[in-house]
Amino acid sequence: MLRWIRQQLGFDPPHQSDTRTVYIANRFPQHGHYVPQRFADNRIISSKYTIWNFVPKNLFEQFRRIANFYFLIIFLVQLMIDTPTSPVTSGLPLFFVITVTAIKQGYEDWLRHKADNEVNGAPVFVVRSGSLVQTRSKNIRVGDIVRVAKDETFPVDLVLLSSDRIEGTCHITTTSLDGETNLKTHYSVPETLVSRSVSRLESLHAVVECQQPDADLYRFVGRITITQQGEEIVRPLGPENLLLRGARLKNTKEIFGVAVYTGMESKMALNYKCKSQKRSAVEKSMNTFLLIYLGILLFEAVLSTILKYAWQAENKWDEPFYNQKTEQERNSSQILKFISDFLAFLVLYNFIIPISLYVTVEMQKFLGSFFIGWDLDLYHEESNQMAQVNTSDLNEELGQVEYVFTDKTGTLTENEMLFRECSINGVKYQEINGKLVPEGMTDDSLDGSSPRLSCEELLFLKAVSLCHTVQISYEQPGDGPGDPFSHANGFSSQMEYYASSPDEKALVEATKRMGVTFMGSHGETMEIKTLGKSEKYKLLHILEFDANRRRMSVILQTPSGEKMLFTKGAESAVLPFTTGGEIDKTRVHVDEFALKGLRTLVVACRHFSAEEYVEVDRLLHEACTALQQREERLAEVFSFIEKDLELLGATAVEDKLQEKVQETIEALRLAGIKVWVLTGDKHETAVSVSLSCGHFHRTMNILELVQQKSDNECAEQLRQLARRIKEDHVIQHGLVVDGASLSLALRGHEKLFMEVCKNCSAVLCCRMAPLQKAKVVRLLKTSPEKPITLAIGDGANDVSMIQEAHVGIGIMGKEGRQAVRNSDYAIARFKFLSKLLLVHGHFYYIRIATLVQYFFYKNVCFITPQFLYQFVCLFSQQTLYDSVYLTLYNICFTSLPILIYSLFEQLVHPHVLQSKPALYRDISRNSLLSFKTFLYWTLLGFCHAFVFFFGSYILMGEDTSLMGNGQMFGNWTFGTLVFTVMVITVTLKLALETHFWTWMNHFVTWGSIAFYFIFSLFYGGIIWPFLHTQDMYFVFVQLLSSGSAWFAIVIIITTCLFPDIIKKVFYRHLQPTSTQKSQMYSNRVVIGDDFIALQPLTRAKNQLGKISLLRPTTRASAAWTPCAATRRGRTGAPGWAGWWSK
């Protein structure tokens, strides 16, 4: 964070210009006006502190938290003025909290230091003064030539100069950077690739000019100027020439590269920025409550101060003969006294805002989050992956989700592509047993022996097998550098394709089955084997895929010398540019494929004449070497090249649905969660997948807002949809929106659009760009109801949405780990979402909600008697309890039961929660922290406090002796009586809230009370040498020796808790929540997996009616007798839900 600020403010090496000039091997020009540039060294510093600045810096960071600062202020006030409680009472807990946090952060930083040192001290080989020198990673400077061997990671951002391969390429994986597991090929410039040894590198004179450090991993613009025989050759440099720090060298023995970005300026280092912090709804309401309590605190303090002065106006109360003031007190100024009195009251009552709340909440979140990772039900056996918690701050938010935004590919589906069908030249084909069979023909009609491929078919297959960026890896146990072509003859079993897109892999594999095998690319040559015959294509250019163009192309030179372009892309991105081929038929086919839920790609080609190619080559070269605005210029050139295409055909790839997607979506819907599917797929594909995964029902009325071209049209359509919804509110509606219409709708008609969306039980957005996904999430998030949103996805294109939503969930899928890394929680499969939300979310929410409420409650109980006591002690700020009790109340006596509760509480059995998703509605919209419940708990706290205080007051206020020997008690005994009653009541109150009594709950509940007694006996049993008052000496023992006190304790506790019990029982019987009903249910019925009673309301009613007729005395739980019929009725779902919500 600070580093970032520093960089923003420009304290780090200032960037003098837009480019940096790197002299390879630091051979600076001998002549003239050379201004040495200063670059950062290659140290990676991820640690925050050093030994020297740890204490001040850490303290500063900690006291920036508002709560800590508040307690610091209180502590300072106590130090400065004469306050009723000693500074220790607030200083000690603060010190404890600060120390523990500091130790934790210090330890984390120490680990970071260790990691840094390891990274910085790693041995690397650098070419210095003509020989290979081993040095430490941190000593690499910009301009050094670094040697990296196979399977090593790059220590700096390098521009590749040469590799041991003749063509000067190398393979790398960037798994640790962007999570992509495929092999990527990087290239060196032709002029440097010959410098394959140290000696030849010595003679290399070159200068690299490149942009200043930039965090974008996929952007690098630069050029290299090589001086050869007095002649300067300029070559463009792009991302394919740059080897990023953190990536790993593969399949290549060694490479040489020149360091361009070092240390904190490397792209990897620039990429680890802090994730923006998300705050949960519970935390927000907690802060609101805190403010209310701050209000109460200030009110009490002001009231006390005013009353004090009203009361003490008369001298006989202010200063009776027995209680004279000191000279100093008499002489101090009135205003100063007033302020110091106010502060003293503030200090006296400050415990109402408990510091331990923060500590307990943090501990609860941190410890509690382990349960997610430990859950076997969230463990995916096949991929050996368990759920992963990246932020424990949001545990409870999982129980509050109202909208789920899910990606389709890889999230709802397996992202395991299988080639199914294709359309070639207007004829539909299917793949049957590895053969391409035209539609209408059966497998039998072909003679199985030699598949004949027509010219069109062959061209199509070749196009598919050439137009891609697939890499081949050979399973070769460690025998030197991989030269793909040495294996050209025994390939089939050892060859494996690696692709960044699973579609490409599926397509290349499919063509291989059909007889056109991609054999690998070798430098600028691509080799395919058509029916056993090898063909070599010279790869001239790759026009990489990007999300805006939604297509990619390759320009090849065929063996016959012809220059050809193959293009592959989304139908909407390719078809408009086609001029030849069976366009209409193909378009029909593509739509048919899409209807089946298949992913389609359109393949086209273009033949270049020699002149055309020269032009194309020139344009491409110019754009590639441009230092400024390279992207824009490239895009221009690409669109110039990719036109006048001849349509070859279309492919259709199936993406299998993940298991139990339908059940999960159904469960989420029953839980009151609206599911939106956001996908980049075509409209038809998306709808059919939506239907097959249960997101859309057959019975649903599907509304469409697609292909809107103008603002007005869109608005009109929206209005029409709104009308249709209003007219027909019986059945459920589903809405389909596409990206273009969405951006129109969002531009001018947000309200109308939201209106329509809210009335639809399912929304499908197709053709979405990544940023649009995030926009949709933000739109919902900021709508007036402020619903809690959850985004789930697996790919890099979902990252923005995952970061935008309240809760972001990453699927550990095939598209790398970028989504996982940016998510708050990561799970292996979509189906785990139901347990994560319905069970874990529910539990965490209930736990933390009760934790927060209980904390406020117990501190109201704690401080209110103190406040009331001021009324009988002339507002003199006399404390009711001893300072030690004041300090330990929150730390020892009442802390553990609530912590254990908040870790282990289970209101309902997890199976019930999962099988009855409607229970999730019970806690929706932060219901347990609503203002009503907050008021209930606060009032309860006040009531209990009144009972404690006045119970004790009446008992002792009669001013009779309470002891069998006639002796009297004093003020400390009075306070101790109140305190004892309080500790027990508050502990038992939590016991009443606890539904899940494990041995630990028993241990801490009864243990806390026992500890209080033991501690008090011990504390009161000794004359403490270092304390200057011995107020508590034997007070507790004397209290316990009084029979009346015991009876009083029992009656006060009973009086406090009984109304609460009665209230609970009455509410349970008169207005049971569905959670409470299911508690009864789960207690009665043996839990089985098969009692998911999702049946129509009418049927349930009839059956239950019969039951209650037959057995008039059945209890409420009769409603829960499992009904035999479990036929799933979709129409029943809303009614059923309505029944719950009553």
Added chain:
Amino acid sequence: MMASSYNAKEEDGHVAVPVGGTIKNKKPDNTAFKQQRLPAWQPILTAGTVLPAFFVIGLIFIPIGIGLYVTSNNIREFEIDYTGTDIDDPCFNCSQSFSWNNTRPCTCALDFSLDHPFESNVFMYYGLSNFYQNHRRYVKSRDDSQLNGDINSLKNPSKECEPYARNEKAPIAPCGAIANSMFNDTLDLYYVHPNGTRIQIPLSKKDIAWWTDKHVKFRNPGNNPNLTAAFQGTSKPINWRRPVYELDTDEENNGFINEDFIVWMRTAALPTFRKLYRIIQKKNNMTPTLPRGNYTLEVSYNYPVRSFEGRKRVILSTISWMGGKNPFLGIAYITVGSVCFFLGVVLLIIHHKYGSRNNSADIPN
């Protein structure tokens, strides 16, 4: 928390290299703890479970309440106010002519009669009203280490004792406002025999303070049996007539361990309070401790309360195992018990009559 640390090692460790290797099995342990399946008792508060508790509590509390009430009622208590605010009051003169400098105590006598004999030991209390012993400035105005016999604190009283720490340079022992304002009326009780003779009732001043206070918390300074020497160089509290070492002639009840002093030093919780003054021991089983008849209370009136509208009382009370007369507990128990019982009945009726109806109400036809 800012846990966005970069850790090169960790990231490399997670690289899913396609080239096999031993992949650690990350399967979570199937233990009850980790799977949140710990055996647990899951009580639910329903009418069924709570009803018996109501009845049981009702049935237990009501007898206890009656017992406590009866016990409290059996206690004899007599209270007499001797402040002397009215002209007619015997102590009126004394209360008017108060001055700290009076060397001769003002005495007054109050006659009263007991209608019922006090059978067991009688405890004699003095009570003060409107006296804020719980005022913070007052409560903290003491030096416990001085009272515990610490020589150093004897000579240098704690700052908390201000402005009663020093009297013209000489340290005050015992210091502080509490000690300074010690109650110093002397109360004597006479039984007026029907034949007219006054018999002084022996008042015991033993065991009026907590045993631990008397024997541990309060100690005279040094091991010097000669208290006068031990308190050498200290000054008496300003309001006191005598120095602390002259509180009593009895060695065991003198100086800081004087029981009247210890009783006073235990500050009361509320502005109206009683403090145990004397105990009238029962002589034998035959005669009541205080038989029915007329008594005279002789007060040596030293303690001023008029300045703060205070009242002074003397209370004679017998004591049960639960202390003095205190009907509150009994009433509270009877009330809570009855309410519980009553609610139990109501709940039972509701449960019985409407229980089934509630069910069907949930599921309307």
